[in-house]
Amino acid sequence: MKENDHIDNTLNHLFRQESGKMVAVLIKIFGTENIEMAEDVVQDALVSALETWKFRGMPDNPRAWLYRTAKNKAIDIIRRSKHRRLIDFSDPNKQLLTSGYTLNTTMDNYWKEDQIQDDFLAMMYACCHPDISQENQITFILKSLCGFSTKEVARSFLTSEDTISKRLYRTKEYFRKHKIRPKIPTPNEITTKTVTVLNAIYLMFNEGYNTTHTDQLIRKDLIEQAMLLCRSLLSLERTQLPEVYALMALMCFHAARIDSRITNEGELILLAKQDRTQWDTASIQSGEEYLNKAAFGTTLTTYHIEAAIAYEHCIAKQYKDTNWAAILKYYNLFLDLTHDPIVFLNRCMVVLELQGPDKALEALQTIKDNKVLEKYYLYHATLGEIYQRLQQNTKAVSCYQKAIQLTQSKQEQKFLNDKVAGILN
Numbered sequence: 001m002k003e004n005d006h007i008d009n010t011l012n013h014l015f016r017q018e019s020g021k022m023v024a025v026l027i028k029i030f031g032t033e034n035i036e037m038a039e040d041v042v043q044d045a046l047v048s049a050l051e052t053w054k055f056r057g058m059p060d061n062p063r064a065w066l067y068r069t070a071k072n073k074a075i076d077i078i079r080r081s082k083h084r085r086l087i088d089f090s091d092p093n094k095q096l097l098t099s100g101y102t103l104n105t106t107m108d109n110y111w112k113e114d115q116i117q118d119d120f121l122a123m124m125y126a127c128c129h130p131d132i133s134q135e136n137q138i139t140f141i142l143k144s145l146c147g148f149s150t151k152e153v154a155r156s157f158l159t160s161e162d163t164i165s166k167r168l169y170r171t172k173e174y175f176r177k178h179k180i181r182p183k184i185p186t187p188n189e190i191t192t193k194t195v196t197v198l199n200a201i202y203l204m205f206n207e208g209y210n211t212t213h214t215d216q217l218i219r220k221d222l223i224e225q226a227m228l229l230c231r232s233l234l235s236l237e238r239t240q241l242p243e244v245y246a247l248m249a250l251m252c253f254h255a256a257r258i259d260s261r262i263t264n265e266g267e268l269i270l271l272a273k274q275d276r277t278q279w280d281t282a283s284i285q286s287g288e289e290y291l292n293k294a295a296f297g298t299t300l301t302t303y304h305i306e307a308a309i310a311y312e313h314c315i316a317k318q319y320k321d322t323n324w325a326a327i328l329k330y331y332n333l334f335l336d337l338t339h340d341p342i343v344f345l346n347r348c349m350v351v352l353e354l355q356g357p358d359k360a361l362e363a364l365q366t367i368k369d370n371k372v373l374e375k376y377y378l379y380h381a382t383l384g385e386i387y388q389r390l391q392q393n394t395k396a397v398s399c400y401q402k403a404i405q406l407t408q409s410k411q412e413q414k415f416l417n418d419k420v421a422g423i424l425n
Contacts, residue, residue: 007053014062015046016221017228020145021116022070024123027182029074029097029110031088032126032175037077039144045070071111075103120145121236122182124229128196129180132171137200138207139167146225190238198247198303201229205251209258210409217268217411218258227251245294246303252287253310256280268411272319284314305334324354341372345379352382357389377406381416393423 019042026038048069049062059065081087082098089098096106109115127141139157142148143164150168154161174180185193208222230248233239260274291307309330316322331347344367352360364383373379384399397420404416 004054007050007058010058010062011046011049011053014066015147016225018063018066019046019147020123021120022067023144024119024182025110025116026070026074027123028119029078029087029094029107032172032180032182034087035144035172035175037086041070041073041077042147044073067111071107075107078103078107117232117236118184119182120232121239122184124197124232125185125193126175126180126182128193128200129174130196131178132174134200134203136167136171138204139164140171141200141204141229142225143168145229184238187238191241194233194239194241194244197233198230198243201226202247202251202303204229205254209254217262217266217409220258223251223255223258227255242294242297242299243301243303245290246301246307249287249290249294250303250307250310252283252290253307253314256283256287256314262411266411268415270415271313276317279314287311287314300337302334302337305330305337309334322353324350328354341367342376342378345373345376345382349382352386352389357386361386361390375406377403377412379403380406384416384419388419388423397423 022042023038026041027035030037045066049066053059078087078097082089089095096102123145127145128137139153142153143150150161150164154164157164204222205226208219208226211217211219230244230251233244234248256279257274260276260278261269263269288311291311294304309327312323312327328350331343331350334343335347348360348364351363364386367373380399380403384396384403387396387399400416400420404413407413
């Protein structure tokens with residue numbers, strides 16, 4: 001039983017890491033009109049691994065076994081399909097797949113390590129096409145590049161499998177209708193198009209770090225997948241851009257603290273009360289290395305600034321040691337790059353710690369457009385904290401109750417209810 005559990009865990013981890021690469025290679029072979037065919041081959045390879053490994057034991061090189069199985073299944077499909085017009089063999093490179101003399105050699109070329117990395121990168125850019133909605137981008141990435149089942153994706157978004165299937169169908173139809181072919185952008189395009197890819201990766205990471213769609217506060221699987229995708233960008237010289245290093249640093253700093261964010265009972269722990277001995281020092285060190293690598297050229301992005309802010313929190317031995325003055329400067333710089341009201345809200349929290357509740361309230365009241373923040377639970381939670389420190393408890397309770405109504409997280413609701421109870425009692 002223990003051996004079977006080990007096989008299950010190993011295969012699940014391997015599948016999360018490698019399924020997207022296999023799908024990318026198979027899509028290049030079959031074409032984007034046959035995305036389902038590519039996904040089916042990968043799923044079949046997984047099933048074959050489960051059945052074979054539990055009977056014969058784990059192979060010496062599980063990754064190579066999985067790739068070889070997927071490649072052999074693809075060869076079988078091509079042999080059966082070359083006269084059925086399921087696959088477009090008009091491409092000169094694919095014509096060699098139609099001959100029994102060149103099929104195996106040509107197929108081997110598709111599965112060379114450098115080619116696999118290029119195809120995976122090209123598929124990432126295809127998934128993040130600007131005409132595809134962010135919602136559909138993330139759905140498609142989780143399903144096709146991260147090995148999530150339709151059921152798992154539906155659970156991540158707190159929606160039905162039917163809804164996810166429709167999103168996937170629309171995305172695949174877009175690929176077919178517009179004949180989108182995965183390709184790595186040209187050097188002139190790469191920076192602009194990488195912005196969209198990084199945005200999708202960071203959205204996935206944030207959903208894992210502070211989940212909005214399940215009873216869990218943290219989804220480590222989403223965090224790991226987001227970081228894996230970012231590392232894939234950094235594995236190739238052409239996408240080793242400052243902003244990619246900066247995002248990787250930011251995710252490392254945040255990931256280092258996840259084990260201290262909730263109690264054993266699943267309750268939320270604020271930064272001020274977290275046990276910093278639980279923070280992953282290796283992850284913090286990695287984040288620092290990535291941040292140093294991000295400091296080249298003239299590029300300064302929001303990822304650079306967010307990473308610098310996260311770094312200040314990570315190096316403070318205790319909450320009282322936090323360099324709030326430095327963090328405030330970073331937020332001022334942040335607001336020079338973006339007028340995002342949520343960034344301004346976070347800055348107000350820094351003002352609260354550095355200059356007190358009067359100044360924080362004054363700063364918060366200068367926000368010109370509150371329409372976005374009025375629907376954001378942290379805006380009302382922040383107001384509640386400010387009023388509580390000003391000992392205006394009636395206003396504080398009202399703000400906390402509004403925040404409770406606006407968050408779906410049970411952990412956050414319990415935390416806020418405890419704040420209300422502490423005031424009323």
